[in-house]
Amino acid sequence: MKHYIGPANPMHAQFDALAAYQARHFAYAFDGGVATLTLNRPERKNPLTFDSYAELRDLFRALNSATDVKAVVLTGAGGNFCSGGDVHEIIGPLTKMSMPELLEFTRMTGDLVKAMRLCPQPIVAAIDGICAGAGAMMALASDLRLGTAQARTAFLFTRVGLAGADMGACALLPRLIGQGRASELLFTGRAMTAQEGLQWGFFNALHEPDALPGAAHKLAHDLASGPTFAHAMTKTMLHQEWAMTLDQAIEAEAQAQAICMQTHDFTRAYEAFAAKQQPVFQGD
Numbered sequence: 001m002k003h004y005i006g007p008a009n010p011m012h013a014q015f016d017a018l019a020a021y022q023a024r025h026f027a028y029a030f031d032g033g034v035a036t037l038t039l040n041r042p043e044r045k046n047p048l049t050f051d052s053y054a055e056l057r058d059l060f061r062a063l064n065s066a067t068d069v070k071a072v073v074l075t076g077a078g079g080n081f082c083s084g085g086d087v088h089e090i091i092g093p094l095t096k097m098s099m100p101e102l103l104e105f106t107r108m109t110g111d112l113v114k115a116m117r118l119c120p121q122p123i124v125a126a127i128d129g130i131c132a133g134a135g136a137m138m139a140l141a142s143d144l145r146l147g148t149a150q151a152r153t154a155f156l157f158t159r160v161g162l163a164g165a166d167m168g169a170c171a172l173l174p175r176l177i178g179q180g181r182a183s184e185l186l187f188t189g190r191a192m193t194a195q196e197g198l199q200w201g202f203f204n205a206l207h208e209p210d211a212l213p214g215a216a217h218k219l220a221h222d223l224a225s226g227p228t229f230a231h232a233m234t235k236t237m238l239h240q241e242w243a244m245t246l247d248q249a250i251e252a253e254a255q256a257q258a259i260c261m262q263t264h265d266f267t268r269a270y271e272a273f274a275a276k277q278q279p280v281f282q283g284d
Contacts, residue, residue, distance in 0.1 A: 006181075018066040021059070025052035027077070033070035034217060035063075035121075046132045050093075051110060053134075057253035060115035070224035070283065072119075073216050074142055075126040076135075079209065084133020084156070091160065101214040106166075109134060110146025113168045117239055119231030122223045126216035127151045128209050132191075137167040140176065140202075142175035143235060146216050147203045149194050156189040164189075176244070177202055227265040228283035 019030040027038040037056070039046035048056075061071055085091055094102065114231055116123060116138070125142035131153040139153065155173065156258050157166045164170065164186025173182040177200040185192055197203040209213045223231060233256050241249045260266060265281045272279035 002197065015067060016067045018059075018062060019068050023055065023059070024056045025049065025196075028091050028174050030069070032221055033068065033157075034220045035069045035071075035177055035194075036072060036073040038075050038077055039082050040077040042076075042080065044045050044086065045080040045083035046076040046078070046087075046135070047083045049086050049089045050105075053112060057108065057112040057115050060119050061249075062113065063121055066121075070109070071125060071220040071229045072123045073220045074123055074138065075213065075216065080129035080149075081125070081127045081131040081151070082133075082135025082138060083130050085197040108216075110135075110167050113137060113141045113172075115221070120235060121228075122220070122231055122235060124216050124220045124223075126212050127153070127203075128212055132156050132211065134167065137169060137172075140172050141167075141170070144219065145203050146212060146219070147194050147197060147206050148209045148212055149206060150209065151194040151197065151203075152191040153197055154189060154191040155185050156191075158187060159189040226280065227260075227263070227269070227281045229263050229265060230260045233260055 010244045018035060021028055021030070021035075023037070027036075027040045029036045029038075037059070039048070039052070040273055041047060052245060063072070065184055094105065097105070122144065123142040127145060127147040129148075129150055129152070130141050133154070134155055134170045136153050136155050155164060155169055157164055157169075170182075171190075173186065176182075179187075181200055182188075192200075192202065194206055195204065198206055205215070237249075237253060237256055241252065244252060264284050265279070268281060269279045
């Protein structure tokens, strides 16, 4: 079962532009520095397949060197975000795989989360309806999450006889909502309501379903028009400081900020302030 490990869409090692990227296993659009990835199997609540896993992983890896994409919106079609791995196209075949094949698959799914965390662009997840399993992990791996009152987020791995430890859930979820709440969701597999998600810090805000796409894109465009070099630095430090002591973190941030002070955007901000104007950032 090697076919899902390789690139789902032929890509070169380095990229400087992804505006014209042609997705094969989900919808892709680009506008004003914002790439929108839409999981689009609405008849099945947008489940993932071996191929869509691999293509998403490869695309997020490619974003590391894409100079035109400044922010990402991740969403689903048809009133749902993502129902997780496709029961028939993933879970069924997994029951027939050998241990080396299973480990190859689980490492590949984890690589998607790592690629999302390591790409420099802020990722805004727009979540309506079902957000379950691997879909919940993609939402968790995003930097910001907007939802609707209808959103139901479930880390339901235990419901299929698996551990709640999947794709980094035991590391990421407690940091976001706390150890006790994460333990409950990961042990029981129950759905977190949208209001719980808002109160616990999983969601940054809730919107009406028809307003959700606009709110997500406004947030992404606001980020894309900001000091994107500095945004990438913020994302990097948020990721790296998990493994640092406070003293190490303070020193790392001193070095990071000194680097940002050498950018043209820092000078632009000062000059605009002095002129009583709004700065126009260019990401350099």
